[in-house]
């Protein structure tokens with residue numbers, strides 16, 4: 001369990017002071033993965049450093065298992081850091097040490113006996129699926145494997161909080177997915193509270209239980225992933241589900257942009273709406289997925305029925321629907337706009 | 347002109363040391379050079395390394411950031427780096443005499459050589475440390491390391507091959523300095539080269555000392571390269 005209370009970080013002082021984190025309140029329960037997203041410069045890395053106690057917060061508390069760590073003196077801070085495992089972007093392994101030696105580093109710092117270290121390292125490498133690579137040097141490992149070594153190292157001291165700053169950035173989609181699966185597995189097995197900082201929205205969708213959007217050092221939105229993506233007013237929810245480009249509707253029909261606005265949208269809504277309106281619906285674009293067992297997504301459909309009838313029919317199925325204004329004669333520009341302002345950082 | 351040259355040739359011919367006598371002249375000199383360079387390098391490494399670590403970690407973003415102390419230390423190191431060796435050697439004669447009680451011989455050469463070598467090595471190592479990604483130090487901090495543990499494993503440990511490269515450069519520079527120190531009677535190859543080769547026009551000795559210096563530098567360079575290779579995993583495995 002990790003709780004941040006009124007966490008503030010100011011760089012510099014006097015008139016040139018820069019408030020990078022402004023009174024943040026965040027709580028991550030054991031077994032929960034919180035994804036922190038936001039545009040570049042929002043303060044995500046600073047937040048990660050403050051949570052990992054690599055940077056001391058200017059004010060506020062970082063409470064892990066009931067104890068405020070932010071105010072500890074330097075020597076005790078070093079010990080306190082061991083409760084928080086940190087995964088770094090590009091793993092940051094010792095290039096002259098093998099995978100096993102890298103994982104052993106925190107144990108070696110702590111003064112664990114060689115025999116115990118050996119057993120623990122073997123167990124950790126096994127856990128991240130790298131037992132067969134124990135004696136390999138980082139240059140002999142793939143990016144994904146290096147990250148797995150980084151994860152094993154972060155877990156060496158049995159932390160209760162796992163912190164990751166852009167740990168999957170720069171990895172290919174497949175490797176990212178396997179990392180995400182590993183993190184979720186570890187979260188379940190070890191009951192970790194995970195703070196996952198990333199700017200990749202599709203990774204958020206795969207990894208997180210809850211998500212927070214940081215902007216200019218403030219949390220502007222925070223909630224369970226399912227709630228965010230089923231709320232059409234949520235900027236974060238929309239950013240999490242970018243709309244695929246839609247095909248042009250048939251002449252005479254209007255394109256409608258739909259989003260799942262409820263947890264109870266039936267799987268056969270297309271047929272239901274079609275039956276209610278008495279006309280076939282043209283599916284122009286769709287992206288549907290299941291989050292925590294709830295179907296969510298967006299779609300664009302084309303139909304001829306009057307707007308008020310269509311809107312009511314969609315609403316009955318739990319769909320939020322807006323007709324897409326057809327701006328000009330150019331069929332390309334009638335497609336649903338993809339990049340709205342708030343989607344640009346997605 | 348022609349007369350002068352033939353006179354010089356004659357003098358040289360008269361003064362040349364016969365080949366069989368060369369070892370008796372060069373072997374002790376070689377021993378002195380090795381002793382000088384060896385002692386100096388010991389001092390240079392044991393004092394230059396901590397200075398480099400201090401510089402690196404007091405710089406902005408270091409483990410114990412301290413602008414004021416950093417500037418002062420950096421300034422002192424720069425002074426040590428800015429004087430040509432010959433000038434430094436001459437300038438600190440009183441200090442050398444105070445420390446060693448003499449201003450000739452190996453002991454007297456070790457003082458200016460160390461004073462020139464320490465800041466040189468400190469800058470080399472500081473550069474090596476700067477090339478280690480910051481995130482490695484951050485990872486070591488996050489792993490709960492104490493400053494000493496972090497410096498040893500994540501900073502110096504990661505920089506070992508680069509530092510060995512710097513050590514090679516530094517050792518070669520010290521061989522060069524030992525030859526310069528030879529001119530003030532420090533002994534060694536430089537002393538032989540100056541007194542026999544330069545002052546007595548003894549071409550045999552001149553040539554022999556030149557070859558000996560080339561050989562020494564080559565051996566140091568090859569040895570340094572081998573050490574760098576042995577301590578760099580990807581170079582080692584590829585071989």
Ligand SMILES: Nc1ncnc2c1ncn2[C@@H]1O[C@H](COP(=O)(O)OP(=O)(O)OP(=O)(O)O)[C@@H](O)[C@H]1O
Nearest residue numbers: 011012018020039040041042043044045046047199
């Ligand atoms: N050590 C520092 N000193 C002064 N300002 C800093 C420092 N570190 C970060 N900042 C400033 O804090 C702000 C937030 O930076 P941060 O690295 O946390 O952003 P970020 O959200 O991680 O961005 P990105 O997505 O690009 O990684 C930036 O304006 C940055 O310039």
Ligand SMILES: [Mg+2]
Nearest residue numbers: 044045046166
């Ligand atoms: Mg960042």
